[in-house]
Amino acid sequence: MNAAARKGSTQDLTLLVVDDDPQVVRLIRRFGENAGFGVSSYDGGQKALDRLARDRVDVAVVDLQMPQVGGLEVLRAIRQADPDCQTILMSGAATIDSAIEAAKLGAIDYLTKPFDFDRLKALLATVKDEAARRRRLLVAEREVAKELEFCGMIGRSSVMQELFGLIRRLAPHVRTVLVLGETGVGKELVARALYESGPRRHKRFVPINCSAIAESLVESELFGHMRGAFTGATDTKPGMFEVADGGTLFLDEVGELPLAMQAKLLRALESGEVQRVGAVEPRHVDVHVIAATNQSLRAKVDAGRFRADLYYRLNVVEIAIPPLRERREDIPYLTAAFVREASRRLGKRLIGPTPAAERWLADARWEGNIRELRNVIERACILADGEFITERELTGSIARPVSRDAPSPHAPSVPGADDASLSTLERERIQEVLEQTGGNKLSAARILGLSRRALYRRLERYGLDATPKPR
Structure with a gap:
């Protein structure tokens, strides 16, 4: 498959490389491309953070020691913006403390320079295998959902x-x-x-x-x-x-x-x-x-x-x-059915939620029950750029989930697709908050409950002007 064809493939995985050493970046970039990844590389942590604010990546290889914005800060930003991204930290001066902190931030491995490329190859292969396994699981859930359907209802519980x-x-x-x-x-x-x-x-x-x-x-x-x-x-x-x-x-x-x-x-x-x-x-x-x-x-x-x-x-x-909330084991199958319906209607090749998104769905309050779940999935499918629905698309839909045993204050539900265009409602809400904050994107993202990256993507999608204005 040539590079152009691979770029358009729905199964293309993305690799982010962050290191201030250009030689290391070139080596890992070539290695990742040979392994079938679409690779983006940056020589500084701030540039990587700007990229993460706009797009999602599947795996990131990040150097620990960089000027201004270090590797641990990049890992923290990745964990907040995209819990599904697999991270690998590398360093020429590894310490026990930095290794422990990297593990706390969700890094799947800690490589010391000069590191073993066989080890990196194995890690990237694991990421690809996990993505393939996830696809197979979601396809299987979609087929099970068909078998579980009874007169338009789905339930395995x-x-x-x-x-x-x-x-x-x-x-x-x-x-x-x-x-x-x-x-x-x-x-x-x-x-x-x-x-x-x-x-x-x-x-x-x-x-x-x-x-x-x-x-x-x-x-x-x-x-x-x-x-x-x-x-x-x-x-x-x-x-x-x-x-x-x-x-x-x-x-x-x-x-x-x-x-x-x-x-x-x-x-x-x-x-x-x-x-x-x-x-x-x-x-x-x-x-x-x-x-x-x-x-x-x-x-x-x-x-x-x-x-x-x-x-x-x-x-x-x-x-x-x-x-x-009393039949949460049915949520994966309901989700699979709703994603299938939305994919067909929108003309998209959507597979289903990422692991973090699936956990989010499992823990949400769902005070509006099946109707609310369907609306949230439809909205997420509209917003999704790739083949998976991520936590970002869901957190832009309703309030964060709470513990199942915690008190359940009433959260705003998603308006139905029949009430108004979901995209129009979202665009108007973002425009309103930008006007309130004078174009301050960080404040707007905090009010909207979005990550910076999710807000940037919506600004670009809706053609909104977020230039800071004097207040």
């Missing part, structure tokens, strides 16, 4: 396998189901799975979000109206119960229904009849009803905000969906 089994058992028999779960856990997916696994899968599935309908229009939306029944009713319109006749009606956020409509819903469930607004005679409908809520209906009953008789009528069979 025992709680999800039990949920899938429960759906299969219930679907052929039940007419009314209550689905419980936090925002973003996939309540509509469970409702669709019940529908698709049941005898009415060839009939209509009609979803309606009760919280999204103005209170004055709820009755008309659910039960329909006759022409002239109220101001603006210029035509006769069937309600969602009639639209779903013979099939399944999904009432999302049923706890938001006004009390007056709860009584009419109860009558429809018990009698199988609905009456349009302004109609004299009721109409018979044959509808399976799946209701869902992220609230405690029992608590609303106790507070007098939800009818007890309707609650018991809906709660013939109850399905509770676990939040993502």
